[in-house]
Amino acid sequence: MxxxxxxxxxxxxxxxxxxxxxxxxxxxxxxxxxxxxxxxxxxxxxxxxxxxxxxxxxxxxxxxxxxxxxxxxxxxxxxxxxxxxxxxxxxxxxxxxxxxxxxxxxxxAWAPYPDAAEVLRTLRERGIGVGVVSNIGWDLRPVFRTHGLDPYVDAYVLSYEHGVQKPDPRLFATACAALGAEPEEVVMVGDNRHADGGAAALGCGVHFVDHLPVTERPDALRPVLDQVPRKA
Known part of the structure; x- marks a missing residue:
């Protein structure tokens, strides 16, 4: 990946x-x-x-x-x-x-999941591109900046900025292009099996997590690291 x-x-x-x-x-x-x-x-x-x-x-x-x-x-x-x-x-x-x-x-109004910073930082250290693909109607970049996660994100692809909503494959294709990655080399991580599952139509792998309170989901993102290579 x-x-x-x-x-x-x-x-x-x-x-x-x-x-x-x-x-x-x-x-x-x-x-x-x-x-x-x-x-x-x-x-x-x-x-x-x-x-x-x-x-x-x-x-x-x-x-x-x-x-x-x-x-x-x-x-x-x-x-x-x-x-x-x-x-x-x-x-x-x-x-x-x-x-x-x-x-x-x-x-x-937002709190990152406990393992979000660790996972994003580790992906950056391994040279893996990171994109945020969201169905949303406003600019979430300030949330990432305030919580210190923006340095780990290479591309934001937001539905309201493109007029396209997940599960439309075009939104995922835009993200892959922004990262210079082929869909077959990309994993989409999300909590909505319908919306985020749309990435599979493009050829991306998909990893689902549960939409739970932050106190009830300490490490659901960490398995993503098992799917990407470590730096030699």
Missing amino acids: TAVLFDFSGTLFRVEPTESWLRAVLEQAGLTLDDEELADAARALEEAGALPGGANPSRLPEELVDLWAVRDSSAELHRAAYTALSRQVTLPDPALHDALYDRHMTPA
Whole structure:
């Protein structure tokens, strides 16, 4: 293998819990809910699927089905989809729905998995190209920079910047080309068997991890190192 592609959310990073997400935005707005109200609102937002990188909607409203299917193809559609889901939940101030969306794009809302830095650093030391291929509607590069992982990434291929979503093979092909690697020499690492599995159609190997909280998944990325050569 000459290169490894990684998904972002649920693979290298995990977004904060829904309750922490809501609490941070309420505090910034100078608003408070009692513990029960906060828990109820967070639960409703989670069921709605309003937190990008969090749980999918438990029930997708019919009027949002088409938008949801293409949400990662542009920044505008991504914001529209997730704020529409958020607005299904009544909050103390309507402005909170946009504030919640803005919060999830901040580095503070994300934590790297415990083994992410080690794996990326080791790949760099072995001369293996690293790409991040994500279905997303915003620029995640600041998250990598803030958490010290950007020096290990050679290419970012983000769906909203190309108007193409995984599992479309074109997104993986763009990443392979950016790394100067043939697909047969590339492994795609991700948590979504449908989206990330699309790399197999191009000829890439695929390695899946589970989308778990960071405290529950300490070393799922390390087996990737067994698939790439050590430096002589």
